[in-house]
Amino acid sequence: MRLFFREHIPLLVFYFIQMALFPLLYWLDGYKHLPIIFYSMGLSLFFLTAYLLQRFINHKTFYRRMSQTIDALDDAMQKSGDSPLPEALDHLMERQFQCYQDEIIHYKKKLQDHITFINQWVHQMKTPISVIHLTVQDDDNPQSKSIQEELDRLRKGLDMVLYASRLDEFEHDFHVKSISLASLVKKVISENRRLFIRNKVYPDIQVPDDLTVYSDEKWLGFILNQLLTNAVRYSAGKGQKIAFQVKQAESTLMLEVCDQGIGIPQQDLRRVFDPYFTGEHGREYQESTGMGLYLVREICKKLNHRVVIESEVGVGTTVLLIFDRV
Known part of the structure; x- marks a missing residue:
């Protein structure tokens, strides 16, 4: 209603100016029969009101x-009316919607092609890494050990790229089942044994063997890998152990990954899950990409888990993975 009146304000202004001028002209011309003048004005007003x-x-x-505010594309495609102006608007919206759909399809195809390329490239890179690993795995000299450590870094970097590219298609690449939490923690620790040795940190597993959670083993393994890598990296030269502990409540189960490292400053703590945020320590540790914890949070959302970080500078950091009991 308000928009209707706003559109017709110029018409009403000009009409009332005209209505004021016509009686004045009649009066100046010598026509002074007021009832006829007012009648003609009323008749004119009636026709304007009817129009x-x-x-x-x-x-x-x-x-x-x-x-109205449009909250969805379907709202924009509703019919506006049968008169020429609403029909013209509807046709315009249909053309705009079709152009929008074409653009979406185009960019989705480009994104899919990019993801396919990334996946193929990562798998191709893993083959020479595996060959190099097999070549040096039996050598005990320091040079071979250094090569193995660098291969581990390469493999983790490739895994991060692969998981990041698959995140948008998560629904097509996960399988929830009952998982032994202790077995998965031990598997992740075994995969990172050289990382522990190099940084002179050891794991302390306090997870009952019979404890299970419902999750996707591959994605949860990636989460634990990221948390463990961060814990060891920021404990090097300071902390002595990385503790894996479990706390149970009536409706939830919490896996704690605790380190005795340098800790996270309070001003950085609220931003650690932001993409590409490396914080104060990230500038000191050149390996930081700022993507690890971001991916952890996004994967947890999709798996219906929660992740919380508590930290104190100079004391250490505790990351809590919270699972809902089924």
């Missing part, structure tokens, strides 16, 4: 649409 009323009734849907 505006008819226009409002015919365009009511149109004006309502123009005044």
